[in-house]
Amino acid sequence: MSKVALIKCEEYRLEYLKNKLTEGLSFFGGLKSFIKKDDRVFIKLNCVGPFEAEKAITTHPIFAQAVIQLVKEITTNIVIGDNPATKDLLFTLKKNGLYDVIVEENLKIINGREFTTITNSKCRIYSDFQVSKAMVDVDVMINLPKLKTHSLTYMTGAEKNLFGFIFGLNKAGWHVKASNPLEFGEAINDLYGAILDAYKDKKILHIMDGIVGLEGEGPSSGGIPKQANAILISPDGISLDRVAVELVHLDVNKLFINNIGGARGYGENNLEKITILGNQLADFQDVHFLPPKNSLGNLGLKILRIKAVRNLLLEHPVIKHSECIKCGECVKICPPKAMTIKPGQFPKLDKSHCIRCWCCSEVCPKNAIKKSKRPIAGKIIF
Ligand code: SF4
Ligand code: SF4
Numbered sequence: 001m002s003k004v005a006l007i008k009c010e011e012y013r014l015e016y017l018k019n020k021l022t023e024g025l026s027f028f029g030g031l032k033s034f035i036k037k038d039d040r041v042f043i044k045l046n047c048v049g050p051f052e053a054e055k056a057i058t059t060h061p062i063f064a065q066a067v068i069q070l071v072k073e074i075t076t077n078i079v080i081g082d083n084p085a086t087k088d089l090l091f092t093l094k095k096n097g098l099y100d101v102i103v104e105e106n107l108k109i110i111n112g113r114e115f116t117t118i119t120n121s122k123c124r125i126y127s128d129f130q131v132s133k134a135m136v137d138v139d140v141m142i143n144l145p146k147l148k149t150h151s152l153t154y155m156t157g158a159e160k161n162l163f164g165f166i167f168g169l170n171k172a173g174w175h176v177k178a179s180n181p182l183e184f185g186e187a188i189n190d191l192y193g194a195i196l197d198a199y200k201d202k203k204i205l206h207i208m209d210g211i212v213g214l215e216g217e218g219p220s221s222g223g224i225p226k227q228a229n230a231i232l233i234s235p236d237g238i239s240l241d242r243v244a245v246e247l248v249h250l251d252v253n254k255l256f257i258n259n260i261g262g263a264r265g266y267g268e269n270n271l272e273k274i275t276i277l278g279n280q281l282a283d284f285q286d287v288h289f290l291p292p293k294n295s296l297g298n299l300g301l302k303i304l305r306i307k308a309v310r311n312l313l314l315e316h317p318v319i320k321h322s323e324c325i326k327c328g329e330c331v332k333i334c335p336p337k338a339m340t341i342k343p344g345q346f347p348k349l350d351k352s353h354c355i356r357c358w359c360c361s362e363v364c365p366k367n368a369i370k371k372s373k374r375p376i377a378g379k380i381i382f
Helices: 014-026 061-072 089-096 098-104 158-165 170-177 181-198 237-247 256-263 298-303 307-313 329-333 359-363 376-381
Strands: 002-008 041-044 078-081 115-119 128-132 140-143 146-150 154-156 203-216 223-234 274-278 317-319 369-371
Touching: 002 014, 002 237, 014 061, 014 223, 014 274, 041 061, 041 158, 061 078, 061 098, 061 203, 089 098, 115 181, 128 158, 128 181, 140 158, 146 223, 154 158, 154 237, 158 181, 158 237, 158 256, 170 181, 181 256, 181 298, 203 237, 223 237, 237 256, 237 274, 307 376, 329 359, 359 369
Parallel strands: 002 274, 041 078, 041 140, 140 203, 146 203
Antiparallel strands: 002 223, 115 128, 146 154, 203 223, 317 369
16 A cells, blocks of 8 residues: 555644644654655755745745755755756746745755756656756655646646756757657656656655645646645655545546556555545545646547647637736747747747647746637537
8 A cells, every 4th residue: 555644734834834744754754764864865846937935836935944944853965956947946946935945944956957867668758868967866855746737737746746857948848759648648757767766776755735736727827826735745656646636626537647657557546545644535625626727538638649630629828918028938938839929029829830738828927828718629529
């Protein structure tokens, strides 16, 4: 049986949070079961972009600080960080308040620009991954994902947060190489398998910040902050994500990345084989997250493997001019260059090239990118 600790936790207050985390960790024998004295620890944040903490897009600074202070009781050899999609990490950390915590706790921020190659010998699509060396050259990783919905992948949690091993804009290229959601799910699992392999003689612990999560059009400025009052802890990221989707009453059949990971043996995603410790799911019966609009089930995802039907069946990005500040971030990240911009003008979309990866919406600082209505043919088929 895999184990997930589920702890009710209602606010971002440092000492209160440390007590709650300690309570959750006690089900695994405490942090000392994962970290030895003087071990080098990497704390992996969710720092997708420069957004204020209250937007619930990034790991909350007080949540991170509580984890840091507990780790520092065992070792001070800690590095921390992430690889944001488009912006510089320092800029991003300053915007959401994490930088102040890192300075206060005297930690070293990782340099994501030095790379190493990790390998998945049982890959389905990609075997080799160039990842940030600092994220691998440690004894222990503590992964701090946020509990969020996701326009492309339905939800994002422990497993998807490790996509941040890939540096900055290099992530965007993946959406071209694996341009439909199911292929993308396989590729993310190829990476996850490579990370598990790189860490096979080390330890990984996932601690999810689900106190305030994101519902609707997550994982960025399109989502709506929503109180879920939960901390989830597990050494198995697949199990943790499985419990998380149940917690917020979303549809596990649409959680395709996690389901692929479970089927490939990277963790346990059968709820009946997961022991939930601490609070139980029934304690969260009032927590209901809105799913991303028009999310697809397995049949829909399979149909999307046929590229030609995408334009006929799927909604596309629409730029809301009243919100857009013409910053060009959406253009910068757009993997197939379907979005273009001229100086002083709004971005323009060439729908025929758009692969519906929703990276543009993920990096838009103003939530100016919306989904169009789904075409009638898409409504009928899906
Ligand atoms: S326009 Fe947006 S959704 Fe379409 S391919 Fe570019 S980034 Fe992806
Ligand atoms: S849509 Fe968003 S990301 Fe694109 S230019 Fe406008 S504000 Fe910037």
